[in-house]
Amino acid sequence: MEIPKQMKAFRFNHYGDIAENQRTAVPTVGPQDVLVYVRNSGLNPVDYKIQAGKLKTLFSFQLPLTMGNEFAGEVVQVGSQVQNFVVGDRVYGRPDNEHTGTLADYIAVPAQEIALLPDELDFQAASGVPLTGLTSYQALVELGHVQPGQKVFIQAGAGGIGTMAIQIAKALGAYVTTTASPEKTALVRSLGADQVINYHENYFADVLFHYDLVFDTLGGKYLRDSFKIVRPGGHVVTINGLPTYQFGQRHGFGLAKSLLFGAVSAPLRRLARKYRVHYDFLIMHPSGTQLQVLSQLIEAETLLPIIDRIYAFGETQAAYDYLESGHAQGKVIVNVNN
Template sequence: MEISTKMQAYQFKSYQGPAAFATVATPQPAADELLVAVMAVGLNPVDYKIQAGKMKPLMKAKLPLTMGNEFAGTVVAVGKQVTGIAVGDRVYGRPDHQHAGTLAEYLTVPATQVAKIPEKLSFTEAAALPLTGLTSYQVLHDVANLQPQERVLIQAGAGGIGVLAIQMAKRMGAFVATTASAENADFLRQLGADQVIDYRKTDFSQVLHDYDLVFDTLGGRALQDSFQILRPGGQVISISGVPTAALAESQQLGILKELMFAAASYPLQRRARAKQTKYQFLLMHPSGSQLKIISDWVTHDELHPVIAKVFPWEETGAAYDQLKAGHVRGKLIVQVQK
């Protein structure tokens, strides 16, 4: 396969500025990296949060920045230190922040951050899994250590995170409640939800009690009210709320960020202590080994991607417009190449 020295990428040049297609140099893989021809990309709210500058306290980026944080594609070159992955392999992944920018015809990524795509999945199906799948797995398995018979509330069950988190939590043997609109209730029960609360009519904090875990994907008032439904010793794990000092320390963001996050999260930490519960914030990390676990679940029909719509490459902007408008069931995918 002949690889052009130039490629198209979907970038923004300034925070809060518009994104557009640009011609840029095709990257070259380092010794431990792959060069991947990108076939499909899953879109996520974090993409436009980065574009708006809202993630600057957590990550540094050099502008212009290519958008996109997960991908599926074909390996077209490998670094000399790479083993176990060859040219022609179909892979998917969520790159680290230094390699972020998946809405491009090619990308480089450390080989340790990808997994081979299950044979049963297309590129568009595989692109719906890396970021949302890893986030869900790390919340439920790594941080919460969710156990059989425990009770978990997963906010926004029909969203990109929710549709995978529900399936994972059920696989782990938990009782799963979720919030969603009434029109999504039957669909979410088919995914494994035991109780679906219509957020338009019912306040979840008034009907749920003695829960072990809340997986918060919303932040704001929903996050504040989550502590009311927990048993003593329960925990709220958020991906949309306020970062904590512990996160700043684990990410080595420096003492100033630790102090800033400690102050910002103090009201939530105080609320958690008052209820004898715990509040944590997760910033997911890439992991090829965890993607292999997700691949095994897919292979054995224990996990299924949910795709709302596939957009062609030239309609990337329209795809983000729909994502920002909300109420998307599952994931929006951009098909970069055929």
């Protein structure tokens, strides 16, 4: 494939701006990078949070910024030091913040952040795996250390992360409880949920107790009340809470910002001490190695990406509008070049 100098991209110029289709330069490839021709991109709430400037405290992005944080495509160029990928490989991944921008014809990404597609998946299905799959894996395995027989509660089971987390928790041998509306109950049960709470009728904190792990995706009141249902010594992991001092130190944010994190998260840490549970705020990190683990689960038919809707590239804003409405069951995918 001849690589052009310019490409289409869905990007915004300033925080809070409306994103639009633009022309921009095809990214250059470093010695340890691969250049991927993007076939499909999965959409995620973090995308429009970045666009709105809500993550400026955590991360610095170079503007203008191309949107999108997970992809599936074909390798068209490899850096001089890359040994484990060749031109023509079908790959998928979640790029780091310096290489973000999957809603474009091409993306340059470090080779250690991608993995080969499982043979069982096409590009559309595969593009919905990396971000939600890695987030769920890291919450349940890396931080939660879920063991067979443990009780795990996952908020919002029919969403993009929920549909992944339920399946991974079941693969780990856990007893899984989740929340869903009546019309989505069949979906989450088909994924392996042992108990489904109709959130229109029951509030989870009123009916659950003595859980080993809560994986919170909603934040706010739902996060605060999660501490009530966890056994002493158990774990609350959230992607929608507040970072701690320890989080800042682990991720290299420096002393001043880590101290700020410690101050703002103090109410949550007090709850953790009150109920004698561990609290962790998670920002997922790219990992080709962990993607390979997810690929093995897919190949074993233990993990199946759930796709709600697929949009054309020219309909990307409509796709984000639908995702933000909160009605999606599983992933929303954009055909970039498919």
